[in-house]
Amino acid sequence: MLRSFDFTGSISSICLKNVPLLAKLSLICENSSMEAEMFDYAKFFQSRSALEHLILNFRYSQFFADEAPTRLPFYLNRVKHLNLSHVELKESYTRSCALCLIRSFPHLEYLKVEVLSRRLVYDEADSGIQESLELEHFSDVTFNHLREVQIIGFSGTTPEMQLIKVLLAKSPVLVKMYIDPGIIIDTGSEILTELVKFHRASPEAEIDLEYYGKLELNRLETDVDGVV
Structure with missing residues (x-):
């Protein structure tokens, strides 16, 4: 009858079996010593067909025993x-894991990503090195249910x-994207x-950037190419 499982702390291994009704799962691992072969997410999620709400902390986590796949070998259609959290997008393995999970939930409605950046200023020096995040690599993906x-x-x-x-570009029903910056x-x-x-694929999409109050980018005027 277990429907919600929330764990925060150090962990060496985890095994959840016979939990067919588990709808909410939160794993916040701190100083984890978990071995990758003990905790392969591709196997871990396979029997979680009722899962609707998932919270994962990328710090100290090894998500796959081998290289992260493009997506899980099955879809979890009820995850909304x-x-x-603690997603360092510049790190190849972490980035691949995050993208794998995002791709694997076709009915996702709400997505929250807490990014962890080693650089606190905008710098074009890293342009061109993040090929896995270019639009052409998402040609087979559309987030048809993503709203926020x-x-x-x-x-x-x-x-x-x-x-x-x-x-x-890939979320046709998106209503709002909220951006909370870590810099001024x-x-x-x-x-x-x-x-x-x-x-923006969705004509209703609004981008709200928070800094000393809220700036709604869909209403922001700029002289660049006449874009409003």
Whole structure:
């Protein structure tokens, strides 16, 4: 009859069996010593058909025994809420794990990503190295049910910008994207200029950038290419 399982702390292994009604799962691992072969997410999720709400902390976590796949070998069609924290998008393995999970939940409605960036300023030096986040790599993916996205700790790095670009372009029913920056952003920054120019698949999509109050980018005016 277990429907919700919430764990926070150090962990060496975990095994959840015979929980057919488990709908909410939260794993916040701290100083984990869990071995990858003990905890392969591809196997872990296989019997979680009732799962609707998933919270995962990427710090200290080894999600797959081998290289992260493009997506799980099965879909979890009932997952509607996905919360990923401490996601370092510039790190190849972590990025691949996050993208794998996002791709594997076709009925996802709410996505929250807390990014962990080692750089606190916008820098184009890393452009071109995050190929796995380019739009062409999502040609077979559409987030048909995604309505709300939260990006927490945003600092304007290239992989963060690419993730936002993908989500806007591939989410036809998106209503709101909320961005909470980890740096001070002014209205004349390159970051805002780029965000305003991103294509939105949903005509209803609004981008709210939080800094000293709320800035709604869908109403922000810019002189670049006449975009409003």
